[in-house]
Amino acid sequence: MSAVERIESNVRSYSRGFPTVFSTAKGALLYDEAGNAYVDLLAGAGSVNYGHNDARIKDAVVEYLLNDGVVQGLDLATTAKVAFLRDFARIVLGPRGMDYRIQFTGPTGTNAVEAALKLARKATGRTVVASFTNGFHGVSLGALAATGNDFKRSAAGVSLNDVVRLPFDCYIDGNFDSIAYARQLFGDPSSGYAKPAAFIVETVQGEGGLNVASEAWLRGLQALATELGALLIIDDIQAGCGRTGTFFSFERFGIQPDVICLSKSIGGNGLPMAIVLIAPKYDIWAPGEHNGTFRGNNLAFVAARAALSYWEDAHFLGQLDDNIQVMDLGLEAVLKKHPKLLVRKKGRGLFQGIEFARPEDALRVRAAMFDRAVVMEMSGPRGEVLKLMPPLTIPATLLERTIKLIDECIASL
Numbered sequence: 279m280s281a282v283e284r285i286e287s288n289v290r291s292y293s294r295g296f297p298t299v300f301s302t303a304k305g306a307l308l309y310d311e312a313g314n315a316y317v318d319l320l321a322g323a324g325s326v327n328y329g330h331n332d333a334r335i336k337d338a339v340v341e342y343l344l345n346d347g348v349v350q351g352l353d354l355a356t357t358a359k360v361a362f363l364r365d366f367a368r369i370v371l372g373p374r375g376m377d378y379r380i381q382f383t384g385p386t387g388t389n390a391v392e393a394a395l396k397l398a399r400k401a402t403g404r405t406v407v408a409s410f411t412n413g414f415h416g417v418s419l420g421a422l423a424a425t426g427n428d429f430k431r432s433a434a435g436v437s438l439n440d441v442v443r444l445p446f447d448c449y450i451d452g453n454f455d456s457i458a459y460a461r462q463l464f465g466d467p468s469s470g471y472a473k474p475a476a477f478i479v480e481t482v483q484g485e486g487g488l489n490v491a492s493e494a495w496l497r498g499l500q501a502l503a504t505e506l507g508a509l510l511i512i513d514d515i516q517a518g519c520g521r522t523g524t525f526f527s528f529e530r531f532g533i534q535p536d537v538i539c540l541s542k543s544i545g546g547n548g549l550p551m552a553i554v555l556i557a558p559k560y561d562i563w564a565p566g567e568h569n570g571t572f573r574g575n576n577l578a579f580v581a582a583r584a585a586l587s588y589w590e591d592a593h594f595l596g597q598l599d600d601n602i603q604v605m606d607l608g609l610e611a612v613l614k615k616h617p618k619l620l621v622r623k624k625g626r627g628l629f630q631g632i633e634f635a636r637p638e639d640a641l642r643v644r645a646a647m648f649d650r651a652v653v654m655e656m657s658g659p660r661g662e663v664l665k666l667m668p669p670l671t672i673p674a675t676l677l678e679r680t681i682k683l684i685d686e687c688i689a690s691l
């Protein structure tokens with residue numbers, strides 16, 4: 279750790295909360311250099327949903343490398359890209375009746391968000407984008423403008439413009455109709471609110487505290503976007519790729535976003551990759567108008583394709599449902615046992631957390647969990663939500679045991 283402390287920039291963050299040097303990883307376990315195993319409830323912030331070094335994904339990548347497959351392809355057509363495109367259409371889009379074009383952006387989530395925002399502004403000729411309280415969309419300037427967190431925003435050093443913020447579902451309370459509020463603001467020519475190019479929203483706010491948008495609210499948002507001629511952008515970067523129990527977080531809600539951002543676990547084994555799905559009528563880019571050297575991470579395409587095969591695998595789908603049940607029941611039991619310390623369970627699927635009455639208690643439990651060899655993070659505006667985000671493939675018994683450990687740590691408060 280001393281090399282990290284001396285040489286790496288002060289900006290490093292996770293290595294402060296988990297001060298050990300990790301060297302290998304398999305499934306839901308991380309191993310440090312001393313050979314200690316840690317249960318990983320962070321899962322690369324949602325980028326290793328299929329577990330670390332999953333054999334099916336790893337074998338595909340190793341074979342591709344051994345055969346000298348193209349690794350860096352800019353946006354050239356390659357065998358790996360063609361295979362990914364075909365399988366994404368066949369496994370993901372087709373069965374869901376979805377018709378989208380796929381844009382490969384630079385490989386991080388924020389790259390996908392930048393592309394989506396730019397496209398919406400180009401498509402509508404409008405500048406303002408509407409985003410939501412507690413939303414997180416990345417830290418490059420366009421995405422940061424749409425992000426709520428003041429600490430992250432303050433680091434921009436420039437003004438973050440052309441975004442208006444609206445209350446997320448249940449932000450004020452369960453009775454406040456934030457869609458009606460937005461409709462009033464955007465419909466009134468003297469409200470000071472210009473019509474937006476797009477609404478950008480997470481269906482479950484990963485960094486913002488695992489706040490869940492209801493189906494009714496999302497449908498209302500879609501209707502409002504249509505009325506206003508604005509695009510609906512779903513940022514599924516953290517909530518997508520199975521995290522909430524289905525491939526897309528919104529797919530059972532009967533909404534058809536105009537644009538969908540995916541990154542993190544789309545790259546299979548945590549390999550950097552991001553895509554933007556665009557409803558065909560909005561695919562108005564001129565060739566090369568938006569680009570990026572690393573749009574062609576072919577190793578990620580190979581890993582991504584192998585990962586997609588899990589969505590045709592009954593064992594994987596069954597395991598995902600079972601794990602969600604384990605988490606639901608486990609967290610409900612923990613909540614009941616500590617009514618004074620805990621406020622509520624938040625999130626859905628394998629994307630859940632426990633809200634503490636006092637944020638410092640969440641921090642203490644996270645530290646106590648690390649002492650018990652579990653890696654997990656907090657989220658929410660004050661870090662008040664202890665977040666459980668294991669690989670989707672974590673063995674149910676391990677998940678159960680880990681939730682029991684959380685219970686013990688809370689009891690020790």
Ligand SMILES: Cc1ncc(COP(=O)(O)O)c(C=O)c1O
Nearest residue numbers: 386387388414415416484515516
């Ligand atoms: C919903 C959401 N959007 C965008 C991003 C930004 O992704 P990246 O950190 O890869 O730029 C994140 C990252 O956590 C995210 O959770």
